[in-house]
Amino acid sequence: xxHDLYAQLRPELLTLGAALLILLVDLLQAPARLPAGxxxxxxxxxxxxxxxxxxxxxxxxxxxxxxxxxxxxxxxVVTLDRLGLVFKAIFLLGVAIASxxxxxxxxxxxxxxxxxxxxxxxxxxxxxxxxxxxxxxTLYLGxxxxxxxxxxxxSFAKDSPRSGEAGLKYIILGATASAVYLYGSSLIYGxxxxxQFRVVGATISxxxxxxxxxxxxxxxxxxxxxxxxxxxxxxxxxDVYQGAPTPVTGFLATASKxxxxxxxxxxxxxxxxxxxxxxxxxxxALSALSMAVGNLLALSQTDxxxxxxxxxxxxxxxxxVGVAATSAVGTMATAFFLFQYLFTNLGAFLVVTAVGSxxxxxxxxxxxxxxxxxxxxxxxxxxxxxxxGGIPPMAGFWAKLFVFWAAVNRGLYGLVFIGxxxxxxxxxxxxxxxxxxxxxxxxEKPSVRLTPPIAAAIIICVLAVIGLVYPQPLLNLxxxxxxxxx
Amino acid sequence: xPIPHPLTIIxxxxxxxxxxxxxxxxTSFLAVRLISAVAASITLVLSSWLCWLYLTxxxxxxxxADRLSWVAGAGISYFVAADGVSLSLVLLTAxxxxxxxxxxxxxxxxxxEFYCLLLLLVTGVFGVFVSQDLFFFFxxxxxxxxxxxxxxxxxxxxxxxxxxxxxxxxxxxxSAFMLVGILGMYFSAERPGGGPPTFDLTVLSQARxxxxxxxxxxxxxxxxxxxxxxxxxxxxWSPDGHASAPTAVSMLHAGVxxxxxxxxxxxxxxxxxxxxxxxxxxxxGCIAVINIVYGAYVAMGQWDLKYVIAYSSVSHMxxxxxxxxxxxxxAMNGAVLQMFSHGIMTGLFFxxxxxxxxxxxxxxxxxxxxxxxxxxxxxxxxxxGGLASFxxxxxxxxxxxxxxxxxxxxxxxxxxxxxxxxxxxxxxxIATIGIVxxxxxxxxxLQRIFHGPLDEAKYGDIADAHTTEWVALIVLGLMLIxxxxxxxxxxxxxxxxxxxxxx
Numbered sequence: 001x002x003h004d005l006y007a008q009l010r011p012e013l014l015t016l017g018a019a020l021l022i023l024l025v026d027l028l029q030a031p032a033r034l035p036a037g038x039x040x041x042x043x044x045x046x047x048x049x050x051x052x053x054x055x056x057x058x059x060x061x062x063x064x065x066x067x068x069x070x071x072x073x074x075x076x077v078v079t080l081d082r083l084g085l086v087f088k089a090i091f092l093l094g095v096a097i098a099s100x101x102x103x104x105x106x107x108x109x110x111x112x113x114x115x116x117x118x119x120x121x122x123x124x125x126x127x128x129x130x131x132x133x134x135x136x137x138t139l140y141l142g143x144x145x146x147x148x149x150x151x152x153x154x155s156f157a158k159d160s161p162r163s164g165e166a167g168l169k170y171i172i173l174g175a176t177a178s179a180v181y182l183y184g185s186s187l188i189y190g191x192x193x194x195x196q197f198r199v200v201g202a203t204i205s206x207x208x209x210x211x212x213x214x215x216x217x218x219x220x221x222x223x224x225x226x227x228x229x230x231x232x233x234x235x236x237x238x239d240v241y242q243g244a245p246t247p248v249t250g251f252l253a254t255a256s257k258x259x260x261x262x263x264x265x266x267x268x269x270x271x272x273x274x275x276x277x278x279x280x281x282x283x284x285a286l287s288a289l290s291m292a293v294g295n296l297l298a299l300s301q302t303d304x305x306x307x308x309x310x311x312x313x314x315x316x317x318x319x320x321v322g323v324a325a326t327s328a329v330g331t332m333a334t335a336f337f338l339f340q341y342l343f344t345n346l347g348a349f350l351v352v353t354a355v356g357s358x359x360x361x362x363x364x365x366x367x368x369x370x371x372x373x374x375x376x377x378x379x380x381x382x383x384x385x386x387x388x389g390g391i392p393p394m395a396g397f398w399a400k401l402f403v404f405w406a407a408v409n410r411g412l413y414g415l416v417f418i419g420x421x422x423x424x425x426x427x428x429x430x431x432x433x434x435x436x437x438x439x440x441x442x443x444e445k446p447s448v449r450l451t452p453p454i455a456a457a458i459i460i461c462v463l464a465v466i467g468l469v470y471p472q473p474l475l476n477l478x479x480x481x482x483x484x485x486x
Numbered sequence: 487x488p489i490p491h492p493l494t495i496i497x498x499x500x501x502x503x504x505x506x507x508x509x510x511x512x513t514s515f516l517a518v519r520l521i522s523a524v525a526a527s528i529t530l531v532l533s534s535w536l537c538w539l540y541l542t543x544x545x546x547x548x549x550x551a552d553r554l555s556w557v558a559g560a561g562i563s564y565f566v567a568a569d570g571v572s573l574s575l576v577l578l579t580a581x582x583x584x585x586x587x588x589x590x591x592x593x594x595x596x597x598x599e600f601y602c603l604l605l606l607l608v609t610g611v612f613g614v615f616v617s618q619d620l621f622f623f624f625x626x627x628x629x630x631x632x633x634x635x636x637x638x639x640x641x642x643x644x645x646x647x648x649x650x651x652x653x654x655x656x657x658x659x660x661s662a663f664m665l666v667g668i669l670g671m672y673f674s675a676e677r678p679g680g681g682p683p684t685f686d687l688t689v690l691s692q693a694r695x696x697x698x699x700x701x702x703x704x705x706x707x708x709x710x711x712x713x714x715x716x717x718x719x720x721x722x723w724s725p726d727g728h729a730s731a732p733t734a735v736s737m738l739h740a741g742v743x744x745x746x747x748x749x750x751x752x753x754x755x756x757x758x759x760x761x762x763x764x765x766x767x768x769x770x771g772c773i774a775v776i777n778i779v780y781g782a783y784v785a786m787g788q789w790d791l792k793y794v795i796a797y798s799s800v801s802h803m804x805x806x807x808x809x810x811x812x813x814x815x816x817a818m819n820g821a822v823l824q825m826f827s828h829g830i831m832t833g834l835f836f837x838x839x840x841x842x843x844x845x846x847x848x849x850x851x852x853x854x855x856x857x858x859x860x861x862x863x864x865x866x867x868x869x870x871g872g873l874a875s876f877x878x879x880x881x882x883x884x885x886x887x888x889x890x891x892x893x894x895x896x897x898x899x900x901x902x903x904x905x906x907x908x909x910x911x912x913x914x915x916i917a918t919i920g921i922v923x924x925x926x927x928x929x930x931x932l933q934r935i936f937h938g939p940l941d942e943a944k945y946g947d948i949a950d951a952h953t954t955e956w957v958a959l960i961v962l963g964l965m966l967i968x969x970x971x972x973x974x975x976x977x978x979x980x981x982x983x984x985x986x987x988x989x
Contacts, residue, residue, distance in 0.1 A: 423662065
């Protein structure tokens with residue numbers, strides 16, 4: 001029994017184990033509590049955490065081979081399938097890259113280095129349960145576990161008042177979103193008499209769409225909209241992104257956003273799929289608003305973290321286009337989108353970390369002449385920004401192409417048109433950074449100091465983005481997962 | 487001896503050179519230039535050889551195909567092949583890039599990055615001309631557009647950042663229209679034999695599309711490609727962009743990149759959606775005539791040498807579009823020949839403008855005068871270009887414009903009339919007025935710059951072109967006369983391949 005459970009939930013249990021292991025070795029190894037800035041001796045914990053996360057990705061891959069049809073545990077509370085594994089791989093890769101990328105940052109700014117990495121794993125564990133939830137309550141537990149860890153992570157830089165402010169802002173708005181989610185769930189429970197997705201789905205297909213179910217569904221959608229930072233639930237994102245420690249921002253912007261989408265797909269392309277005629281208009285509106293408002297507000301930003309926050313809002317809009325397609329192709333496109341977005345955006349935030357630690361701030365003007373100060377880093381950031389802007393043949397282009405493709409297939413021409421036009425608009429602000437790096441004079445600024453861990457993390461991200469120029473292998477995987485889901 | 491995969495080699499030569507240049511140390515200027523020159527020569531030799539082979543062995547249709555599946559599920563494959571139209575434009579690109587490499591021999595500000603981006607851009611241009619997969623067509627198009635931002639932004643002059651951003655956003659807006667049109671074609675193609683959806687252009691051009699779809703999809707493609715071809719009123723990026731760009735980039739941009747737009751309209755629009763093309767022919771024709779007359783008229787009022795040439799490009803691209811709109815073999819042959827001729831001509835012009843500016847440090851044509859005495863070679867080349875510009879017999883411009891106007895006069899298959907007179911007859915008549923205006927501004931330009939009294943104090947010690955600067959002048963100048971005197975190889979090359987695109 002125990003052994004069987006372990007076999008089924010290997011990735012989750014081992015993630016928990018990894019988090020505890022890090023806490024343990026940190027406790028045993030730490031001679032005394034050293035102040036922030038004197039943690040240089042414990043850089044290896046970051047490497048260890050990265051390696052553990054990579055090992056967990058291979059465990060996920062092992063599960064992928066075994067799991068050809070979905071498994072429902074505990075009467076359907078947890079659903080294990082390949083689509084969930086795709087998302088789990090995204091979260092764990094996010095932990096791996098963020099861990100290695102924050103080795104220096106953690107040593108310089110954090111007092112509790114071990115806890116930092118452990119919290120990343122705890123957060124990922126919550127996300128993993130979100131991605132395989134088969135029940136509204138499981139989903140809530142996963143959501144809370146993921147978000148609570150992130151609240152702490154956002155306020156982890158004790159030397160910066162902004163970090164504390166970010167954490168506070170996030171927890172207040174996040175708690176509101178949780179409440180909205182619970183209220184929506186209670187309405188769904190009231191109508192369907194159950195919290196289980198399978199039964200809710202059956203209720204809809206037998207008895208049709210009850211009004212209470214739709215109202216509940218819209219509340220749940222709003223909570224997920226908060227999680228993925230879609231307009232009009234995006235207000236928190238720029239402030240939190242700006243204040244949080246930059247590697248955490250990267251993790252928040254990619255893995256956490258992917259978790260929100262995992263939940264969205266679970267609920268709305270799962271039990272609520274038959275009611276799509278009622279909620280589709282809301283998803284389309286969220287998507288169109290996010291693309292338009294996110295890109296518009298990003299145009300005038302001077303702080304690169306805020307700019308990337310607004311860009312992330314717009315990117316959520318693009319990923320929502322795939323959800324709005326309500327098809328296997330659309331789900332595939334969204335999963336592909338989030339996969340490449342992990343590398344693209346996390347890579348960009350790691351470059352911001354590196355430049356920010358040399359410059360002391362995150363102004364775009366700090367990138368002036370970067371191409372002459374640090375040519376390789378500038379070229380790397382250029383690749384990542386072009387990918388975010390959807391310029392072929394980068395990964396981001398394929399992702400946008402697939403979501404638009406799925407939407408055109410469903411006749412959502414208007415949404416695609418908005419998407420294509422706003423992508424052109426978005427190039428303006430991505431090119432502003434390129435302009436600073438390549439056209440502006442460097443002045444007296446020093447070259448950016450890169451240490452091996454963060455350089456390695458950035459190189460992995462850039463190579464992944466370039467490697468996805470040939471998208472077929474990844475596409476095969478997500479296509480398989482999405483086809484089995486539908 | 488046959489060379490395997492010639493088109494792929496043409497694509498890879500500049501790309502490989504760009505990568506090699508990245509690896510060369512920052513200080514070895516000469517190595518950077520030599521690598522670029524070698525890559526450009528390879529493309530020129532190969533493309534002329536392919537043209538010769540195509541003509542002499544009586545080939546027809548698409549040849550030299552290479553195919554590699556890319557995203558099998560979505561029907562995307564790397565598929566390059568060329569017919570006479572593609573080959574003539576590939577030859578044009580190779581000529582212009584070779585001359586462009588020599589014309590930028592004097593770039594000393596970050597030459598490594600300059601040549602790297604220039605070669606990347608050219609890879610994109612070659613890619614568009616030889617891609618027979620609509621998806622890769624689009625991809626290469628973007629590769630051809632993006633480096634332009636940095637090329638103008640870093641090495642440009644004047645309001646370079648404004649121009650670079652304006653150009654990039656305009657062209658990417660065009661590509662947004664294109665992408666929607668392309669995706670629409672991909673999903674709406676009804677193929678007689680059935681089969682999974684594909685981006686294969688040869689398949690899409692055989693497919694059937696409903697009338698209403700053709701009408702709106704053609705319009706999207708026309709706007710998308712038209713922005714790049716400089717159609718009025720979406721042409722404003724082009725004078726700014728050309729005026730701010732460094733010499734080689736202006737040459738490539740006006741000479742080759744604007745042709746990508748016209749080529750796209752021809753290959754994708756006319757080739758796949760003939761009914762849509764018929765429906766919009768009146769609009770294309772009218773806008774083309776506005777381009778011709780308005781472009782020439784504005785060029786007449788410019789004092790900045792680069793702006794004169796830039797507006798003349800807007801005017802000449804109108805001739806290309808008019809030829810396409812007439813939609814018959816003679817006019818279309820003329821249109822493609824005009825693409826080639828204008829590419830050579832404007833490449834020559836921008837090379838000359840670069841030289842004149844380098845020597846006089848001004849682009850204001852009022853500040854010059856009598857320069858022919860100091861630089862007779864440049865003056866001669868400028869005169870040849872100018873004569874070709876207003877279509878003097880014996881230059882390539884004459885043959886091209888003659889064919890276009892002849893074809894337009896004959897374009898009776900259109901049912902559009904204006905007061906009982908066929909619309910295209912009227913259009914052809916108005917367009918010929920443009921020729922007169924062109925003659926006016928070109929002759930005025932020649933007179934102001936090269937004739938009249940010479941300001942000895944300012945220009946006493948300037949010299950004619952030297953060493954590498956001659957390459958562009960001689961190669962491009964001779965080409966203009968050669969095609970003017972003996973156009974039949976080129977017209978045969980083009981004419982033999984237009985069949986599938988004609989109604």
